[in-house]
Amino acid sequence: MTSKYKYLGKTTEAVDALEKVIGKAAFGADIHLPGMLYGKVLRSPHPHAKIKSIDYSKALTLEGVKAVITSKDLPSLEDARASFGGELTMDLGQIRKLLLADGKTLFDGHAIAAVAATSLEIAEQALELINVDYEILPVIENALQAMRPDTPLIHPDLYTRTLGEKPKAPSNIGTMLEHQRGDPEKGFAEADVVVEESFETAMVHQGYIEPQACAAWADGDGKVTVWTSTQGIFNTRDQIAALLKITRGRLNVVPMEIGGGFGGKNDNLLQTLTVMLAQKTGRPVKMIMSRDEVFRATGPSSPAYFTVKVGAKKDGEITAAYIKMIYDSGAVPGGPLHLGWVASCGAYSIPNLKIDGYDVVSNKPRVQPYRAPGVTPVVFAIETTMDILAEKLGMDTLKFRLRNCAKEGDYMPDDQKYARIGLKEVLERVASHPHWNTPLEGPNRGRGLAMGMWTGATLSSSALVMVNGDGSATGVSGQVDLTGTRTTTRQIIAEALQLPLEKVQVRVADTESTPYTMTSVGSRTTYAFGTAVYRACQDALAQMKARAAPQLLVDVGDIEYAEGKFWSKKDLEKAVSWNEVARNTQTRGEGMVTGRGSATRLPIAPEFNAHIVDVEVDPETGKASIKRWTAVQDAGLAVNPMQVEGQMQGGVTQGIGWGISEYYYYDKGKLRNPTFLDYRMPTSLDVPMIDTSIVEVPAPDGPYGIRGVGEACIVCPPAAIASAIYRATGVRMNKLPMTPEAVFWAIKAKEKQLVAADGH
């Protein structure tokens, strides 16, 4: 790939690489403070139980135990709401319920109490001295059970919300979504072929390497500092501030390096407990989750159920679609229903569309986003249905996609209109790709295809760009770097200011010294935050021009700038270097130049992709081995191609796990596989070299055509694998994960069917 830019579109050194490789990067657990205590959480072994009493008097007598907290130590919800007076990414009442069980436990692993002690060992001992009297309640295991009219209510105060309507009766359904466009009934009537299928997907975990970790310190005058790895320091600040009634400005959240988040480090349960213990003891406290706690008590992804019905004419044109989506949000409502809806069939141009959605509670941990939240399951359902439909129409599955793919002017599932998007270019790249055009070799092999999209979050971003006295520039923000965004931000600044890369630094500082910026989620950082950075650069450049003008004795309007030089367009001899102007800010006391940039309410810059996969299914075991993978994605502009490829490959790898091996195994509400031994993530043996192909159809808004790239790449793999398995074995897998066992039995069932059919 060649780039018309000097620093964009090039693979530059990752600024954090060396530190991470040599072990000097400091993560959430790497804070040590004098006099620090260690905290540990007592977690419920029961998925659903009334708490009749908690007696921790014995724990307090253990030498070294400094404090025990329970939900009684929390401010009341009413007080907290009144004091906070803002909005959170998660309902305050719901996160409070999750934080510490208040009268009843909602899932296996729910925090009951927390202890701070002078050592981890003492803290763990103390947990055993806490007596909790439980009254076991019936377990609501999943969304389908929860929705049955005779199922007991998990939250008697949960009223179903339907968009635009008043709350209905209490139920286990948090939100109902009904959306329609065009005339689906008429659309289906016009169809020559209609396919309807049902699907089920499992609860899976983001599987980040670093467990949640946090240190907190409450100063003498009540000011709190929190060091933690989080996706959003301001979100962390606001959640803790709201729960504990702390003025936002009196709570400083310092971001540590983050060892993977993928959406799973948005909640702040552990952080809030750490602060509570720090406040109660007056000493610094550190808490680190064990892997068991990470699995049982953080937010995995939502398991879901779908029915997809699509109709098309003989020529392949889709006339109508209906999608029913049920997302299980776990202990409290608020799963990814909305995000799943918006992206679901967003890769298709569908004139008549109806979508029904349900967000349902059950006795499982409350879900959190996981890379393109809610979309991977629904794309698995939609793409499998489309694959079947194409087959029924006798059309090549790629041509069917090309016939129906979304393009500029089409509408998303939520009726937003697309600006310029790159899906067609992605599919054309697939069509011409060697992988697509090389025949499969050997038996039991199949090739699958799937496409999908991610809307791309924008939210609200802020950045500062400071010009230092030596002409170097520093980008400062509170935008947490999950994926290499310090490196891409550096490139954007170098490009915008036309400065050598080595003169640009990027700093992610704390909530107390940076302007408010929202969490690093939804592929928004490079595009939306990058826009704020770009604007801050423009602002800094304008200030630099205004400084240069009087030095050159010309009007600022006559000043041109390029490559480190300002000059008068009326008199080319009148020129001064960037460094000279910068130096004068210090040496002549002209004062600093600080560029300021915000980006709010940006138009979305959706990301589209398509994946080709070859699998070989072992007929003896049902194991689907991935033989070859090609991911094609529209990056708008790949700021740092190697990082874009890394995102694509990472997304595919996680998608493979979701597709063929990962799932939460619940036994009457108790999680039986909370270890990496039993919860099977893909290893290097399960994943081939993943080939990537980057398409660049510039996003029309924002600088340089940049689009986010981190999420779309996870949405296709399960569907693509299912399609490949079908072509290798003739069986359609409508349930995730497609484990060897599941595929084996599906093959067996198919053989039985064939035998039975033969028999007739």
Place this chain on the structure above:
Amino acid sequence: MTSKYKYLGKTTEAVDALEKVIGKAAFGADIHLPGMLYGKVLRSPHPHAKIKSIDYSKALTLEGVKAVITSKDLPSLEDARASFGGELTMDLGQIRKLLLADGKTLFDGHAIAAVAATSLEIAEQALELINVDYEILPVIENALQAMRPDTPLIHPDLYTRTLGEKPKAPSNIGTMLEHQRGDPEKGFAEADVVVEESFETAMVHQGYIEPQACAAWADGDGKVTVWTSTQGIFNTRDQIAALLKITRGRLNVVPMEIGGGFGGKNDNLLQTLTVMLAQKTGRPVKMIMSRDEVFRATGPSSPAYFTVKVGAKKDGEITAAYIKMIYDSGAVPGGPLHLGWVASCGAYSIPNLKIDGYDVVSNKPRVQPYRAPGVTPVVFAIETTMDILAEKLGMDTLKFRLRNCAKEGDYMPDDQKYARIGLKEVLERVASHPHWNTPLEGPNRGRGLAMGMWTGATLSSSALVMVNGDGSATGVSGQVDLTGTRTTTRQIIAEALQLPLEKVQVRVADTESTPYTMTSVGSRTTYAFGTAVYRACQDALAQMKARAAPQLLVDVGDIEYAEGKFWSKKDLEKAVSWNEVARNTQTRGEGMVTGRGSATRLPIAPEFNAHIVDVEVDPETGKASIKRWTAVQDAGLAVNPMQVEGQMQGGVTQGIGWGISEYYYYDKGKLRNPTFLDYRMPTSLDVPMIDTSIVEVPAPDGPYGIRGVGEACIVCPPAAIASAIYRATGVRMNKLPMTPEAVFWAIKAKEKQLVAADGH
């Protein structure tokens, strides 16, 4: 005092008080990093010697020793200059000479080498294993000796600079200053009385409680973080960056709480050594000075010599003055000559004036500023001369001052013109003060008076003010808080934004996340930095108005704001609260409001004061005991009266030490009293309750009439005490300190004179 402001002019809680009182505030020595090493410096026992060789091979064999550095580890001066390309507050070549002796030692305590080891004990042991072969050179003990033509040159490459002239021949004089206005010769000819006196003052130390301390860490990719207590994080960054050829943006300086600076924490010798050791070992390193090192090897104040000649008419009008000032700057040039000159006789209106000044090197530590740098000694000389002159004229010493005091439109010693100043009001306050009007009681008592001024630094300042989503505001800067400026900054923000004080926080962050701002020196913070803060508030307020306008559907020009409420001046019903507008920045995603403020090239806002002191001199011992003290000072606006009083009382206390007990005792260039036992600072027994009286004549520039207050208060005490001793004993003290011994012998000499006179 009553104030027309809501938050200014009131004594509000000091934001850092509780933390400091309960021991939670973290100072320079309070950083602990995993794997940290301890550094220690080998210092020269010889004030002047050639270094023939340094052999540290044995030290390196000691277990636990990780590195030894000498001047050989420094980049060459030429490289460093070329790489830095800016300006420093101290000449790069000179600070490099001080940092590590390069071929020759310049003073007792000069750093020769530094060691990093796994413990402090091992580091200290290692120092003893370093062999240095010295060739002793003659010691140049003071400026007078240094200026003699036959004295050897300390720096053969030191050429005397005279303002506006080319360097002259090499000498021990760094700078010569010649300044004249009017016609001094004619002025003296017109005088009825002329007095000429000579004076000598001692080298004294700032005497801060906290010794210099620093921790440093060089990341894997060469990025350096420094934690230290310093008066200026950007100055620290720039000095280290220049000396060690580090890009400024790759060096982050984090300010710790500072346990007193008073000008003495501007250089960065220890910090630079710490960084060198951190770079060489790849591990975190901490260094803390012992008190012995603080005395021997940091920057005390300049000892000085003066001749003052003043002529006046019979009616008291001063017609001419001549001042010769010789400042001893220690090992390398650059003492307080310029600052001493500018303020010297700035309290007087003098039509014909001649000043000759010399900045001279000697074999002592290089001086650093000490509270009104250079002014206390010269005011001692001038005020004593004026006191004598008033007596010779038969005029009351206060009336003489009132007759000649500087006022608006008069000229400073460097010919800057005064805007509105408050000296006359200060003297009028003295005239009406009970202390001045209460007769002295008891024998051996005398009352002294002195007046003086401090120009007030302005330099260059930057600040950000962020409006948080809960309506609170946070001031962010890199402006180090030496004296309570977080508290006064908070008051300024609360006043400017009309927000309750508890909704305002102030943060001093590091060089990497804040815009460039200059060091906290010269009483500039509350006035000059405060102006930047005020401007940042105005900027934030303008942005908030721009947000409120569309919410109220009115033009932004019609928006009024007061007390947390925006409204339309055309329709009072149209109103929205500050909190609502702030909340929308987060909840409606309108993006943050960050106010930006700079203040550069501000006009000065000079501070004037006058002190009254009653002393009792014990004729048996010569000890002058301070019985009563009143300090009257123009604060412009006393933002926080208790803090202003604290500054005044602190300045007086330090001035008392300078006046009667403190001095560096050098014996052939070796410091013999580098402990608080032998270096006698005032204790609570030496200082009475110091009464303060604040005058408020607003400074015409900058917000709210604020002036700096921290420096003027130290310039009068020695002169006032000398005047009181004269009135108690009849002896004039022309040399500091006026120890009991000195006063005793002066009294004896006077008696001898009288006896001799009687005898004749």
